Amino acid sequence: MMTTILLMACITFFTRYLFLHRALPFKVGPKMQQFLSFSAPAVLTAIWVPIVFINDEGINLSWQNPYLSAAIVAIIVAYKTHNIYLTTLAGMGLFLILN
Amino acid sequence: MHSIKKPLLKGFLDMLPLCLAVIPWGILCGSLAIQNGFTPFETQAMSLLVFAGSAQLVAIELIAGNTPLLTILFTTFIISSRHFLYGLAVRHKVIEQPMRWRLPVSFVLTDELFAFSHHPRAYQTQTRLIYALSAGFSFYIAWNIWTLIGIVAGTMLPDLTNLGLDFAIAATFIALVIPGIKNLATLVTVIVAGFCATLLKSTGFELWLVCSALLAMSAGYAVTRIVKNKDAKS
Numbered sequence: 001m002m003t004t005i006l007l008m009a010c011i012t013f014f015t016r017y018l019f020l021h022r023a024l025p026f027k028v029g030p031k032m033q034q035f036l037s038f039s040a041p042a043v044l045t046a047i048w049v050p051i052v053f054i055n056d057e058g059i060n061l062s063w064q065n066p067y068l069s070a071a072i073v074a075i076i077v078a079y080k081t082h083n084i085y086l087t088t089l090a091g092m093g094l095f096l097i098l099n
Numbered sequence: 100m101h102s103i104k105k106p107l108l109k110g111f112l113d114m115l116p117l118c119l120a121v122i123p124w125g126i127l128c129g130s131l132a133i134q135n136g137f138t139p140f141e142t143q144a145m146s147l148l149v150f151a152g153s154a155q156l157v158a159i160e161l162i163a164g165n166t167p168l169l170t171i172l173f174t175t176f177i178i179s180s181r182h183f184l185y186g187l188a189v190r191h192k193v194i195e196q197p198m199r200w201r202l203p204v205s206f207v208l209t210d211e212l213f214a215f216s217h218h219p220r221a222y223q224t225q226t227r228l229i230y231a232l233s234a235g236f237s238f239y240i241a242w243n244i245w246t247l248i249g250i251v252a253g254t255m256l257p258d259l260t261n262l263g264l265d266f267a268i269a270a271t272f273i274a275l276v277i278p279g280i281k282n283l284a285t286l287v288t289v290i291v292a293g294f295c296a297t298l299l300k301s302t303g304f305e306l307w308l309v310c311s312a313l314l315a316m317s318a319g320y321a322v323t324r325i326v327k328n329k330d331a332k333s
Binding site: 001002003004005006007008009011012013015016017018019020022027028032033034035036037038039040041042043044045046047048049050051052053054058059066067070071074075078079082083084085087088091092095096099 | 113116120137138141144145148149150151154158162168171172175176179180181182183184185186187188189190191193194201202204205206208210213214216217262263265266267268269270271272273274275276277278279280284285288289291292293294295296297300301307308311312313315316317319320323
């Protein structure tokens with residue numbers, strides 16, 4: 001079991017460290033950099049949207065879905081306030097009331 | 100001394116909502132492993148060494164199901180492959196720093212820390228490095244405390260992610276993404292990412308996360324090019 005855990009640790013560290021290794025002989029050009037500038041919104045959104053729309057039965061697009069209404073409120077608060085604490089509180093608050 | 104305290108505190112406070120949002124998952128990682136026959140030592144070691152929530156949760160189920168080692172490692176690699184993108188994206192900011200900074204930064208380069216890496220000068224001054232490491236390692240410590248609680252509570256606690264507390268991570272990610280949408284290209288990126296991820300994940304496609312991220316980034320990049328060409332012509 002510990003062998004498996006250690007090997008897993010090597011893999012996750014490898015994926016995080018590889019491109020921060022100086023001996024890798026390449027430079028990220030301006031076009032590639034532009035492409036990569038979209039990675040944070042792309043990955044983070046790809047993580048949170050399925051949490052909202054997918055449940056155990058599959059895709060749930062109904063307005064009765066508490067994840068959906070809470071997400072819409074969170075989006076509005078995030079857009080208006082740019083504040084992570086207010087957004088999380090408003091979203092979680094509504095979610096707990098609805099759920 | 101004073102110049103170190105400020106970025107330390109700011110890193111901790113910026114990461115705090117995310118530390119709290121992953122409570123359900125951290126506890127689940129601890130309790131699920133114990134329920135599946137891991138010793139407390141092995142369970143904690145996993146969070147201390149692997150430090151990757153989604154990979155840990157999947158691996159616990161696979162190990163419990165007596166899955167061959169290579170399959171477990173391959174799955175870990177697939178789930179972790181999004182980190183290649185993060186490394187590429189911050190490479191030009193971090194690469195000039197000596198090993199003693201790059202090593203710890205890469206160890207804590209999670210989705211959460213990457214979300215705080217967009218500043219043009221991120222990782223490039225000592226203050227910003229201290230800020231990043233404070234944020235990264237406070238998340239690391241929190242993750243391990245939640246795991247420990249899961250180990251101790253074991254079967255006593257209900258699965259908090261089934262109670263809908265998984266919404267907390269969605270709310271924090273919304274707070275991180277929405278204020279950053281300042282142009283059409285980023286808006287398109289976000290819409291494509293959400294659409295593709297929901298579609299691909301619901302079909303059970305294993306590479307859903309990396310594929311939808313790459314599709315979304317391509318869409319955002321394409322919009323930038325189109326807008327640039329239009330501006331150049333007019």
